Amino acid sequence: MTDSRSIARQLWDLALPVIGLNVLNVLALAVDTAMCGRLPDAEVALAGLGFATQIIFLLMVAMLGLTVGTIAIVSRAHGAGEHERVEHVMRQSIQLTVVVAACVAVVGNLVAGPVVSLLGAQGPELEAAVSYLRPLLTGTVFYYLMILFAGVLRGVGNTKLPFRIVVVVNLINFGLNYGLILGNYGLPQMGVQGAAIGTLIAYAAGAVTYFVVLRRGAVPGMRPRLSPASIDHPLTRDLFRIGWPAALDMVILNAAFLSIIGMLGRVGPEAVAAHGVGLRIQALAFVPGMSISQATAAMVGQSLGAGNIDRANSTIKASIFMCTGVMTVLCLTIVASAWPITTIFDLDPNGEVARLSVMWMTILGLGMPIVGPWIAFVGMLQGSGFTMWSLRINGIATLLQIPLSFVLGFTLGLGPAGIWVAFPLSFVLKAALGYVVWKRQNWAKTGENV
Numbered sequence: 001m002t003d004s005r006s007i008a009r010q011l012w013d014l015a016l017p018v019i020g021l022n023v024l025n026v027l028a029l030a031v032d033t034a035m036c037g038r039l040p041d042a043e044v045a046l047a048g049l050g051f052a053t054q055i056i057f058l059l060m061v062a063m064l065g066l067t068v069g070t071i072a073i074v075s076r077a078h079g080a081g082e083h084e085r086v087e088h089v090m091r092q093s094i095q096l097t098v099v100v101a102a103c104v105a106v107v108g109n110l111v112a113g114p115v116v117s118l119l120g121a122q123g124p125e126l127e128a129a130v131s132y133l134r135p136l137l138t139g140t141v142f143y144y145l146m147i148l149f150a151g152v153l154r155g156v157g158n159t160k161l162p163f164r165i166v167v168v169v170n171l172i173n174f175g176l177n178y179g180l181i182l183g184n185y186g187l188p189q190m191g192v193q194g195a196a197i198g199t200l201i202a203y204a205a206g207a208v209t210y211f212v213v214l215r216r217g218a219v220p221g222m223r224p225r226l227s228p229a230s231i232d233h234p235l236t237r238d239l240f241r242i243g244w245p246a247a248l249d250m251v252i253l254n255a256a257f258l259s260i261i262g263m264l265g266r267v268g269p270e271a272v273a274a275h276g277v278g279l280r281i282q283a284l285a286f287v288p289g290m291s292i293s294q295a296t297a298a299m300v301g302q303s304l305g306a307g308n309i310d311r312a313n314s315t316i317k318a319s320i321f322m323c324t325g326v327m328t329v330l331c332l333t334i335v336a337s338a339w340p341i342t343t344i345f346d347l348d349p350n351g352e353v354a355r356l357s358v359m360w361m362t363i364l365g366l367g368m369p370i371v372g373p374w375i376a377f378v379g380m381l382q383g384s385g386f387t388m389w390s391l392r393i394n395g396i397a398t399l400l401q402i403p404l405s406f407v408l409g410f411t412l413g414l415g416p417a418g419i420w421v422a423f424p425l426s427f428v429l430k431a432a433l434g435y436v437v438w439k440r441q442n443w444a445k446t447g448e449n450v
Contacts, residue, residue, distance in 0.1 A: 048128025050276025079305025120265025367424020
């Protein structure tokens, strides 16, 4: 029998540094937004960031897939005691990350302008979005390597080192952006583009720090190398077999977000700017639950690698209660704090952007408890390598969400509120289908190989 209290404590101990890491990552974006909200052309800058953020999320999908595949295999190998395989998987994944990042940099720079324009950005908003995107897309490799190193360390149960590194990264990011966005420290006032350049430099510092620290033996058995190795084709196939459904899952999720942006763009730039502000709060609000989900994936993978299905199930139960509880607390916090939050972004309290931002945050907050169980099930499916079912569930829910947003927003005339409310409603279906998959136990396949 598995001690459920012990499992819950292990899950929380593993998740807590991940929460801190992800909160700091999201705060970096929130700081950018808050600083841009103090620019003379604040509404243009915020609208540009709103469009740009969706493109960045969309281009994250390839790396997400690779990371999910890497964590699933690393956590199982670690659970089975195969430490040489852990290092081999990390080395292969680093090479693949560099290749994926190069492709994203090239393709992203080519399509950034047309895609943002397609979403409804025009004139100054389009220019602001593209000026933010280009530096970040060009230096994608640094951000991707940070994500990979943090994921591999999470797979072996080390979440404290990534947290320490991201603290340094965020301090660099804050200092540079304060100078480059607003023109402090004698630096040029570069506005939105300054936000991207400061963030890129911080990411580069983070990637180099990970590499140096690991090379010096901070984590036994994990020494990344710069020298290329011959491609392990079976492993590469396994990484993408597990990862591509998770990547496509993110495409579908971002398609839902992009559809919201597209609909809001036809309502007006104020709605897009409000959505951009709300996205920062949404990203921050999802952090604790998603962090627990990421820790769940690592523990489920380790348990299945060690052949312990009971421990995997206990981890999932603890994750469901933990995610739902945390998201409920966040629900109350967001709804109560919606108006004060708008002052952080220096919005006119009597303006339309502030009013719509509060509306979006309230709708988002009220939907948070519904999101909790599904987030826990995502951890279960990714940790077990059973990513195809997550893809199917998200696909079904999104196929309902997009037309529901249109009907509520335009057909029934509810405007932005109707467009937004369909998003939390879709999680009711996701949670129900996730529960069914969990109880069927098809995901519970043990052993080192996924």
